[in-house]
Amino acid sequence: MKTTLTIGTRGSKLALAQTHWVSAQLREAHPHLTVNIEIIKTTGDRITDRPLSQIGGKGLFTKELEVALMDRTIDCAVHSLKDLPTELPDGLTLGAIPIRVDPRDVLVTNDGVSLQDLHAGAVVGTSSLRRAAQLRHRRDDIEIVDLRGNIDTRVGRVRDGDIDAAILAKAGIQRLDLDVRAIPIEEPDIVPAPGQGALGIEVREGDEDTAAVLASIQNDAAAMEVTAERTCLAILEGGCQVPLGVRATIQGDQLYARARVCSLDGSTVVDAEMDGPANEARALGERIATDLLDHGAAAIIESAR
Numbered sequence: 001m002k003t004t005l006t007i008g009t010r011g012s013k014l015a016l017a018q019t020h021w022v023s024a025q026l027r028e029a030h031p032h033l034t035v036n037i038e039i040i041k042t043t044g045d046r047i048t049d050r051p052l053s054q055i056g057g058k059g060l061f062t063k064e065l066e067v068a069l070m071d072r073t074i075d076c077a078v079h080s081l082k083d084l085p086t087e088l089p090d091g092l093t094l095g096a097i098p099i100r101v102d103p104r105d106v107l108v109t110n111d112g113v114s115l116q117d118l119h120a121g122a123v124v125g126t127s128s129l130r131r132a133a134q135l136r137h138r139r140d141d142i143e144i145v146d147l148r149g150n151i152d153t154r155v156g157r158v159r160d161g162d163i164d165a166a167i168l169a170k171a172g173i174q175r176l177d178l179d180v181r182a183i184p185i186e187e188p189d190i191v192p193a194p195g196q197g198a199l200g201i202e203v204r205e206g207d208e209d210t211a212a213v214l215a216s217i218q219n220d221a222a223a224m225e226v227t228a229e230r231t232c233l234a235i236l237e238g239g240c241q242v243p244l245g246v247r248a249t250i251q252g253d254q255l256y257a258r259a260r261v262c263s264l265d266g267s268t269v270v271d272a273e274m275d276g277p278a279n280e281a282r283a284l285g286e287r288i289a290t291d292l293l294d295h296g297a298a299a300i301i302e303s304a305r
Helices: 013-029 063-070 129-138 151-159 170-176 208-217 220-235 278-294 297-304
Strands: 004-009 034-039 076-080 092-096 105-108 123-125 143-145 165-169 182-185 199-204 244-251 254-262 269-277
Touching (some): 063 092, 220 244
Antiparallel strands (some): 105 165, 105 182, 254 269
């Protein structure tokens, strides 16, 4: 068994919080393990003055970490799973998916109002095409502006009154234990991103020593949920900037999934819901993706590219 493990991570406060949590879980399971953390800046971290949709390409927050993995600078990399492309580079694989936290989006405001109670004409910030598209579908009477930066920066824009609200992932607020007024946005108002709320730990294929260490924090329920979600995403051939929301939830021995593709202007929505055996998560992801395509999702996705 390995005695030393080097984990690669982005340098944001959230990425470090996630990585320190993983480190603590591993050290609890393996008391004699020494964990080192290597901070690596990604393309998405360096380019902050343009919307993500204008930067283009997949792996904006992962590529440099993957290079470090292949160069053996690090043993594994911790990602927010929603940022990790469904197709990994040759020689790399997912080594573990730990327990998942709440995957919902939240509306952050100064007065704690919900999405339905947000006043007409409100200015709402988000950098996600998925969130913006679904928000336009749900509330076509508000203004949406691009909002980049770390969570503190985005929350600060709300606190300072630059914008009325921001839509963020509840997982990030939870992991940073932020004191903000955040109201969860329930489905079907906005369907979360595939893998939101989950972490993915990427490793080199064939590195059995690292895989053995990571096996201690694998969560099978989270893995089944995100397998269905990421399978759907892969079939639709979408990166993080395609307006797809999909959430799978374990219910006993069944897996329930809801998915949505929404045009960027919010005018057209294709929804799908279905369930199946939890141990057939990939098949469920394939079926729900096919259902979306059969009902017009392909045209929406193509127009968003």
